[in-house]
Amino acid sequence: MANLRAIRTRIKSVENTRQITKSMKMVAAAKLRKTQAAFLSLRAYAERSGDILRQIGGELTAQDSPDGANGVPKTSADASVRQDEESVPQGADRWILPRGETRTVCYVLVVGNRGLCGTYNQALLRYCENIINSSDKQSYVICCGRWGKDLIASAGIPVRETVEISDTPTREEALELAERLKTLYSEGTADEIVFVYQHYRTVLSQEPTSMTLLPIAAQAQQSPSESLSCGDVIFEPDRESVLSTLLDMYIGNTVHAVLLEARCGEHSARMTAMTAAADNTEELIGKLTLELNHARQAAITTELSEIAGGAEALRSSKAE
Amino acid sequence: MANCFHLCLMTAEETMLDEAAEYCRIPTADGSVGILADHAPMLCAVCEGEVRCRMEDGRERIFHVPAGVASVRDNSVTILTDRAEERQSR
Secondary structure (H helix, E strand, C coil): CHHHHHHHHHHHHHHHHHHHHHHHHHHHHHHHHHHHHHHHHHHHHHHHHHHHHHHHHHHHHHHHCCCCCCCCCCCHHHHHHHCCCCCCCCHHHHHCCCCCCCCEEEEEEECCCCCCECEHHHHHHHHHHHHHHHCCCEEEEEEECCCCHHHHHHCCCCEEEEECCCCCCCHHHHHHHHHHHHHHHHHCCCCEEEEEEEEECCCCCEEEEEEEEECHHHHHHHCCCCCCCCCCCEEECCHHHHHHHHHHHHHHHHHHHHHHHHHHHHHHHHHHHHHHHHHHHHHHHHHHHHHHHHHHHHHHHHHHHHHHHHHHHHHHHHHC | CCCCEEEEEECCCCEEEEEEEEEEEEEECCEEEEECCCCCCEEEEECCEEEEEEECCCCEEEEEECCEEEEEECCEEEEEECCCEEECCC
């Protein structure tokens, strides 16, 4: 029976799909575990360095602004009034203070390395498009991850370059990227560097987010909850060298944390998608098996009635 | 019991130390800085070298660190560095 054979072939192919999705799920789970462990241990470290930096940053702006603004400048208008006609801040402060005028924004888009992870990449891409279209500043994008080069280009996002980041980003990769971004910023090719990535909330939910990496004061503006300024702090050997060490560390950490977080999200999105796919194949196999049984039973019944009919015909011809 | 402070030594990979200590010596560009309990708030750039700590129970622990940052505030010392390696104390 052609029908029977067709169903059997179909079941076999669905079984193959099940095997593939199951193993992809397993691979994603293993990668997620690894990335998550790295992310968790980095997070505590990054938070601590962020705390110290906010403390030092609070003092910095208190020192530098004669108008007595406590903490970081509240709006970019404040900043531009304060340093009108002033050139780019020098020394370690140049990473912290916003520039008088933000002309070019560099968005760092952290997409996944592969597809097959639900709406992870698409949602992020839409979010990024929205941000770019809604701002009136010049902008370009540095893309981290191999996914959808053509798709991103066709969405009208101006991609400047694509950086390869592995599935579990290492410290070296992060520091290299950080170095590249710092160069862009200090050369003036970008006045602001913003990460656009999927914030990892739980295994089941990620949320597209943007976070300003440089200047750092903009970050403090986004989360003004803590003010850790604590009076007279001794700097050893001096403020400048503490600050520059701290900033290097902080920028490296932030980049590393964002990359890890984005990859965690990617792996867990893929895991979820593959679990759903494996469940679907399971269901499909059940349905097809039922169909197969029906078809087989129908074939047997037909055969039996044919035999019975044949026997009946023979008997009646003998009787005559 | 002598006065103690909270000492925390963190690297990007793990938290190496997170307990009470009596004394800690940190290498900086201008020489070592010794810290006892109730130290004034301080931020210092750590140079490559050895961080020596005397823990609450009198044990001495030594860590080799590359450059990093140490923060002292509210009787709590946090040393942040990219890597750290524990040395056998004598």
